[in-house]
Amino acid sequence: MNKEQYIKAVELLNLYSYHYYVLDDPMTTDEVYDKLYHEVLEYEERHCEDILANSPTQRVGDIISEGFSKAPHLSRMWSLEDVFDSDGLQKWLTKTYKLDSNISFYCEPKYDGASLNLIYEDGKLSQGITRGDGSVGELITQNVKTIRSIPLTIEHKERIEIRGEVVLYKDEFERINQERAAKGEAVFANPRNAAAGSLRQLDSAITASRNLVFLPYGVGENTLEHKLLSEKMEYIYSLGFKKPPLRATCKDFDEIEAVYEEMNKNRDSYAMMLDGMVIKVNEIAAQIDMGYTVKNPRFSVAYKFPAVEKITTLKEIILQVGRTGAVTPVAIVEPTNIDGVIVERATLHNFDEIDRKDIRINDKVIILRSGDVIPKIIKVLTHERDGSEVEVQRPTNCPVCGSELLDEGVLLKCQNLTCEARVINSIIYFASKPCLNIDGLGNKIVEALFESGLVKSVIDLFDLTLEKLLTLEGFKEKKAQNLLASLEAAKGCDYWRFVNSLGIEHIGEVASKTLSARFGSSFIDASKDELVALEGFGEEMAESVLEFVRVNRETILQLQEILRPLEPKQREEAKENPFKGKSVVLTGSMSESRDVIKEMLEALGAKVVSSVSKKTDFVIYGEDAGSKYDKAVALGVAVLSEQEMREKIEQA
Numbered sequence: 130m131n132k133e134q135y136i137k138a139v140e141l142l143n144l145y146s147y148h149y150y151v152l153d154d155p156m157t158t159d160e161v162y163d164k165l166y167h168e169v170l171e172y173e174e175r176h177c178e179d180i181l182a183n184s185p186t187q188r189v190g191d192i193i194s195e196g197f198s199k200a201p202h203l204s205r206m207w208s209l210e211d212v213f214d215s216d217g218l219q220k221w222l223t224k225t226y227k228l229d230s231n232i233s234f235y236c237e238p239k240y241d242g243a244s245l246n247l248i249y250e251d252g253k254l255s256q257g258i259t260r261g262d263g264s265v266g267e268l269i270t271q272n273v274k275t276i277r278s279i280p281l282t283i284e285h286k287e288r289i290e291i292r293g294e295v296v297l298y299k300d301e302f303e304r305i306n307q308e309r310a311a312k313g314e315a316v317f318a319n320p321r322n323a324a325a326g327s328l329r330q331l332d333s334a335i336t337a338s339r340n341l342v343f344l345p346y347g348v349g350e351n352t353l354e355h356k357l358l359s360e361k362m363e364y365i366y367s368l369g370f371k372k373p374p375l376r377a378t379c380k381d382f383d384e385i386e387a388v389y390e391e392m393n394k395n396r397d398s399y400a401m402m403l404d405g406m407v408i409k410v411n412e413i414a415a416q417i418d419m420g421y422t423v424k425n426p427r428f429s430v431a432y433k434f435p436a437v438e439k440i441t442t443l444k445e446i447i448l449q450v451g452r453t454g455a456v457t458p459v460a461i462v463e464p465t466n467i468d469g470v471i472v473e474r475a476t477l478h479n480f481d482e483i484d485r486k487d488i489r490i491n492d493k494v495i496i497l498r499s500g501d502v503i504p505k506i507i508k509v510l511t512h513e514r515d516g517s518e519v520e521v522q523r524p525t526n527c528p529v530c531g532s533e534l535l536d537e538g539v540l541l542k543c544q545n546l547t548c549e550a551r552v553i554n555s556i557i558y559f560a561s562k563p564c565l566n567i568d569g570l571g572n573k574i575v576e577a578l579f580e581s582g583l584v585k586s587v588i589d590l591f592d593l594t595l596e597k598l599l600t601l602e603g604f605k606e607k608k609a610q611n612l613l614a615s616l617e618a619a620k621g622c623d624y625w626r627f628v629n630s631l632g633i634e635h636i637g638e639v640a641s642k643t644l645s646a647r648f649g650s651s652f653i654d655a656s657k658d659e660l661v662a663l664e665g666f667g668e669e670m671a672e673s674v675l676e677f678v679r680v681n682r683e684t685i686l687q688l689q690e691i692l693r694p695l696e697p698k699q700r701e702e703a704k705e706n707p708f709k710g711k712s713v714v715l716t717g718s719m720s721e722s723r724d725v726i727k728e729m730l731e732a733l734g735a736k737v738v739s740s741v742s743k744k745t746d747f748v749i750y751g752e753d754a755g756s757k758y759d760k761a762v763a764l765g766v767a768v769l770s771e772q773e774m775r776e777k778i779e780q781a
């Protein structure tokens with residue numbers, strides 16, 4: 130890098146920062162930003178005399194936006210130096226040991242969100258301030274008060290600044306984006322931008338609706354006398370703040386590496402996004418001696434995880450037709466390695482989203498893949514266009530059967546009930562786990578059965594014979610016999626499975642259970658009033674059942690004749706126990722699969738539902754419980770750990 134390139138790079142970094150911090154709409158990935166930042170840093174180390182005052186290395190990165198009044202922090206807020214591999218960590222340790230060799234380390238997650246400073250005076254939350262430029266930030270106390278994991282009062286009476294990160298849990302991020310996509314609104318790029326944007330709303334009601342979570346990571350001004358940071362943090366957690374999903378004190382490189390490995394390995398299972406691990410010198414006296422550079426504390430470092438966002442090229446958009454006929458666009462991208470997984474396709478939500486973002490074939494895009502979340506295109510780099518990009522045409526006809534699509538804006542739908550894609554996908558659904566759970570009917574086999582003409586509807590499945598199956602390529606006697614046995618085993622299933630397998634729109638597993646428990650096979654004669662009266666049912670669901678029965682009555686009866694699902698005996702009165710007749714929500718990971726625990730509770734007469742409301746009796750939580758737990762606490766719903774649940778059952 131020469132001087133001219135250096136000046137350009139500083140300018141570009143500042144432009145990136147403006148989009149990142151002020152607009153909450155990044156122009157590039159952190160990886161690209163960090164790489165350029167480190168090139169700038171290197172240049173500056175060789176040419177101290179050229180360092181520009183506005184270089185991002187000379188100041189804490191946030192830029193304060195207009196709109197909020199400003200407020201000073203009592204003591205400065207800092208940024209963090211970062212390292213990307215064990216080499217970098219080793220170098221940082223060597224440098225730090227030179228300042229003081231008699232130290233240990235406190236390790237905790239680096240949360241990917243927005244930093245926040247809370248000032249408590251006389252035990253009351255008096256101000257919430259964003260980091261801003263480190264000295265002065267935006268005063269957002271009203272918004273901060275809507276965050277339920279921030280106590281409004283604490284036991285500690287002396288003035289204290291508590292610092293932490295405001296994040297959006299991943300499930301909440303998905304929920305908000307799905308809601309926004311369904312309403313035809315722009316979706317957020319990633320949980321970090323969503324959290325930062327939600328925090329800085331001029332209307333607190335919007336902030337309140339986003340279920341933000343605050344995770345403390347340190348203190349500013351304080352009168353605490355703990356000798357170790359780890360003790361200080363335990364004290365902070367004890368005031369009513371959330372603990373990190375993993376924290377550890379380490380004495381050396383090897384121990385730090387081990388915690389890093391563990392945190393990185395488990396990162397997908399945590400409710401919040403992490404972008405690394407922060408390592409801090411644990412001895413407060415040593416921290417004070419080491420002090421700060423212009424930008425960072427010398428006693429801590431961020432050890433980054435591999436990036437989950439990458440830049441790639443959009444090659445093609447293909448259309449998928451689901452069993453309900455909904456047509457969804459899927460992006461095919463230049464294969465890209467993201468944290469060890471090659472990503473080739475990504476969701477695009479819907480065509481409105483494509484129109485809104487003006488996504489074109491050949492565009493450079495940012496793609497996000499994090500754990501079990503489906504890879505998604507979160508951003509089009511329109512500033513990188515070179516003219517070779519091609520606009521995407523909104524389809525008017527079904528890509529599979531050719532019939533005209535119903536275009537409802539957000540929803541594009543093939544209405545042809547005999548459309549091959551719809552039929553194949555409904556057979557796959559029929560056989561899936563929460564339906565009839567028929568082994569050996571995966572996508573490939575269903576497609577082959579359909580194409581051969583042997584199976585054109587779910588009813589045909591039960592006319593299959595050994596001879597017929599053996600005519601199919603790839604079917605040997607054993608495989609054919611297994612499939613026939615699985616089909617046979619589906620007979621006599623629980624009634625709710627039968628209802629669920631019909632694939633009635635808006636009627637999922639819980640509703641199927643409610644419906645069968647109340648009506649059994651006479652659900653096809655239920656009136657609208659009776660349906661609406663069911664717990665958890667609304668107009669739309671009732672209409673959907675009625676309409677489905679109207680169109681498919683014959684098929685339902687025919688299938689019922691074949692499958693002979695068990696009429697739900699009025700569940701034998703479960704003996705008295707604390708869960709009988711109660712509405713229960715499960716969250717977090719438990720010692721057994723949640724399905725097993727759900728069945729156990731159902732056998733006790735509990736009703737296991739998926740979302741928490743005031744009507745919920747218990748929320749039972751496992752490890753890394755997410756927003757459902759918070760919601761329960763906020764609504765005053767009783768929460769039980771898995772262990773406590775088991776104890777209650779045993780005592781009953």
Ligand SMILES: NC(=O)c1ccc[n+]([C@@H]2O[C@H](COP(=O)([O-])OP(=O)(O)OC[C@H]3O[C@@H](n4cnc5c(N)ncnc54)[C@H](O)[C@@H]3O)[C@@H](O)[C@H]2O)c1
Binds near residue numbers: 237
């Ligand atoms: N994509 C872009 O265009 C773009 C632009 C600007 C900045 N960035 C990203 O932002 C980063 C720099 O920004 P930064 O100054 O906010 O620094 P940073 O995010 O690298 O680290 C400092 C911040 O980390 C947060 N943090 C989370 N957990 C923490 C913990 N346990 N202890 C202490 N702090 C914790 C705090 O909010 C703190 O202010 C860059 O690394 C870059 O990746 C990206």
Ligand SMILES: [Zn+2]
Binds near residue numbers: 450529531544548550
């Ligand atoms: Zn079609």
